[in-house]
Amino acid sequence: MARTDNLQVAQDNWIGCLTYQSTATKIPDATELQSLARQARARNRSVGVTGMLLFEEGRFLQTLEGPPEGLEAIWSSVARDQRHSEIEVLSKHMAPARLFTGWDMFLSSNVSRIPDPVGGQFDLPPAVAEHVRKAVQMSLDGDDIGLNALMAALAEQGWTSDAVLSLLIEPAARALGDAWLADDCTELDLTIAISMLQMAGHAVRYETAPQGIRSSRYSILLATAPGEPHMLGTALLADQFTDAGWQVEMAFPDTEEALLNQLGAQKPDAVDIGLSDALFRQQSLDRLRSAVEHSRLVPANHPTVVSVGGRLFAEAAATAASVGADHARMTVAGASIRMAELVRKSRRENSRRGR
Ligand SMILES: Cc1cc2nc3c(=O)[nH]c(=O)nc-3n(C[C@H](O)[C@H](O)[C@H](O)COP(=O)(O)O)c2cc1C
Incomplete structure (x- = not known):
């Protein structure tokens, strides 16, 4: 140890x-x-x-x-x-x-969503919440210099890549979604601010990933859910999976058919289908369930691990089971490690079945 x-x-x-x-x-x-x-x-x-x-x-x-x-x-x-x-x-x-x-x-x-009188686990630590508030303001102001300086300062303070993703960028995206819901910004402001976060997120790289985790030979298709315009999570996943040595393809399909075409052509070991990280998108659940179900059928004779993500899953309003996926990510942080485990497990089960 x-x-x-x-x-x-x-x-x-x-x-x-x-x-x-x-x-x-x-x-x-x-x-x-x-x-x-x-x-x-x-x-x-x-x-x-x-x-x-x-x-x-x-x-x-x-x-x-x-x-x-x-x-x-x-x-x-x-x-x-x-x-x-x-x-x-x-x-x-x-x-x-x-x-x-x-x-x-x-x-x-996601199992302890009961308020805890001692911990108050719903709120971020105050120092972290202050960074999130600043990141939200700077992304609404289009202040990329400020955002980059914030990222650099956090890296200097020892924030890990996972911490930046799960404690700064994802909470900032959700706060932006709340600002739009409260009519504090327009849909265009929201979209621009999310792409500012996405640019800031590219500064987070997994240089410190332990050896071995980097040398994965697996392939993954990172897709936004059909018709989903927000691509923050998918873009952040692309950096992470690339740094971890995966072969990465991306798709931003308008329809389920476009997604399935790409899956059929690529036959990846895994696919991640992402909803917005800022908004809940409950109305997209049925369409997502259908995309997940069909994604399993398309690469015939090739087991594909299916993961889903987005605010709806991060806040545990929906689960992997509710859309028929193998995995629902609560955060982008650590996703490549969890997916590698699931692909390994699915290959083991498949070879056992084939014997
Ligand atoms: C996932 C996990 C995280 C834990 N985190 C802590 C922790 O942060 N602080 C702590 O005192 N104990 C933590 N514990 C409990 C300790 O393992 C241990 O039971 C406790 O500190 C009593 O220590 P002792 O068995 O040496 O007397 C954790 C246990 C688990 C399974």
């Missing part, structure tokens, strides 16, 4: 920051997850550790930050906890400032 030894070489006032992902050995229900987070908060607070815990489809993603001794104490408990396995450290570094100031454990999960 990876250890945090190099975190001991601390500069004055710098803090250690560790991010890992793991698989739950048993799926926790909302009560178990909240009790885990509550205990974690109490102990983290006692040793000056802050962070976030994301639980999605049987997987944990956690960032822990704090003084090296405190972080080491928590990590040595977490690493031998039997409630999860396949623990993979994604990043481990020293940072000049905390990301989760004031948050002993920020919990985000």
